[in-house]
Amino acid sequence: MDRPLSRDSARMDHQLELTDPKPLIAPSEFWRHAAWIATVGIFVILFGAFLDLARVVLLPVASAAVVGTMLGPLARLAARARMPAWVFATLMVILLLVLLQAITILVSAPLIEWIGHATEFADTLKAKLQAFERGFRALRDIENAIGRFGGNSQGVSIDVASLIQPALAFLTPAIGELLIFFATLFFVLLDRDDLRRNFILIFNDQEDRLRAIRMLNDIESNLSAYIGIVTVINLGIGAITTVGAWLLGFTHPVLIGALAFLCNYIPYVGPAFVVVMLFVVGLISFPSLAYAAIAPALFVGLTTIEGHVVTPSIVGRRLTLKPLAVFLSLTFWTWLWGPVGAFLSVPFLIFGLVIFNHLVSDEEGELPE
Numbered sequence: 434m435d436r437p438l439s440r441d442s443a444r445m446d447h448q449l450e451l452t453d454p455k456p457l458i459a460p461s462e463f464w465r466h467a468a469w470i471a472t473v474g475i476f477v478i479l480f481g482a483f484l485d486l487a488r489v490v491l492l493p494v495a496s497a498a499v500v501g502t503m504l505g506p507l508a509r510l511a512a513r514a515r516m517p518a519w520v521f522a523t524l525m526v527i528l529l530l531v532l533l534q535a536i537t538i539l540v541s542a543p544l545i546e547w548i549g550h551a552t553e554f555a556d557t558l559k560a561k562l563q564a565f566e567r568g569f570r571a572l573r574d575i576e577n578a579i580g581r582f583g584g585n586s587q588g589v590s591i592d593v594a595s596l597i598q599p600a601l602a603f604l605t606p607a608i609g610e611l612l613i614f615f616a617t618l619f620f621v622l623l624d625r626d627d628l629r630r631n632f633i634l635i636f637n638d639q640e641d642r643l644r645a646i647r648m649l650n651d652i653e654s655n656l657s658a659y660i661g662i663v664t665v666i667n668l669g670i671g672a673i674t675t676v677g678a679w680l681l682g683f684t685h686p687v688l689i690g691a692l693a694f695l696c697n698y699i700p701y702v703g704p705a706f707v708v709v710m711l712f713v714v715g716l717i718s719f720p721s722l723a724y725a726a727i728a729p730a731l732f733v734g735l736t737t738i739e740g741h742v743v744t745p746s747i748v749g750r751r752l753t754l755k756p757l758a759v760f761l762s763l764t765f766w767t768w769l770w771g772p773v774g775a776f777l778s779v780p781f782l783i784f785g786l787v788i789f790n791h792l793v794s795d796e797e798g799e800l801p802e
Contacts, residue, residue, distance in 0.1 A: 497617035505653040522622035699775045704736040
């Protein structure tokens with residue numbers, strides 16, 4: 434009689450072990466991890482709020498730092514040619530000012546012309562969009578219904594000025610930010626060697642200093658190579674777009690090519706803007722919707738080949754950028770800092786990727802020359 438009881442008790446103990454397992458982590462260890470995660474989360478939230486609140490200062494300063502890093506190889510060549518640092522910094526600032534002025538003149542002249550013919554363009558668009566009249570009529574019926582529901586017999590009125598003003602404020606940088614950008618860029622190029630030396634001397638250990646040197650060199654080389662390659666590719670995109678716009682009969686093919694060149698620096702958003710612009714200009718300039726859709730379709734094909742074949746095959750061998758990481762970085766920085774943040778999203782991603790690779794990798798790179 435004792436043996437069956439002992440067997441039953443052993444079975445019950447085994448069932449208790451199954452129904453009451455031991456915790457995977459001790460409570461004290463769990464709360465320690467939870468406190469660490471909460472601290473990191475609070476820091477990230479506060480840092481994001483700081484980036485948003487200090488946008489007026491941080492945006493031009495960060496832009497100047499990125500552009501100054503891009504110009505690092507040119508600064509070294511100027512130093513080898515015994516050009517004073519202040520001369521090189523002054524020349525770069527003047528060059529960027531001239532480019533900004535040229536872009537402003539190139540874009541403003543056709544815009545002024547189009548605004549002067551706004552009435553004619555509106556009539557042309559109305560005639561071209563007759564095929565969508567039924568859909569527009571349904572939207573007007575909904576608008577009238579909303580107006581009657583709100584007690585306004587005249588329907589919902591749209592204030593165009595209230596829509597244009599925020600858009601201009603979003604796209605146009607402030608004069609103060611431009612002054613901060615050019616002043617910061619000048620001093621970054623002027624004190625480039627001192628800034629680099631001071632950053633390296635922050636670390637006390639020799640190995641950490643060597644790691645910092647390799648990190649700075651890789652950031653500069655990767656970013657300069659990326660921007661250089663992308664600039665050459667964008668020049669090709671701009672040239673092909675200019676020729677295509679001229680062959681299709683656009684009135685300002687050079688302007689369209691210049692916009693394609695500039696906008697292609699911003700992933701996804703820039704080419705999408707060019708596609709919309711080509712379609713709108715095509716609606717105004719060409720006799721039918723099918724003709725107006727030719728240029729956007731060709732540009733989509735061109736940028737698709739460039740984005741999925743040309744650029745990855747050239748850039749991917751040197752610095753692999755995952756499309757998901759590029760998209761998330763673009764989304765975050767565009768939401769935080771607008772169009773300039775969209776331009777800075779890929780350089781910031783390159784910074785983060787290089788720093789991460791140096792912090793987690795144990796491989797020793799070669800020392801700089």
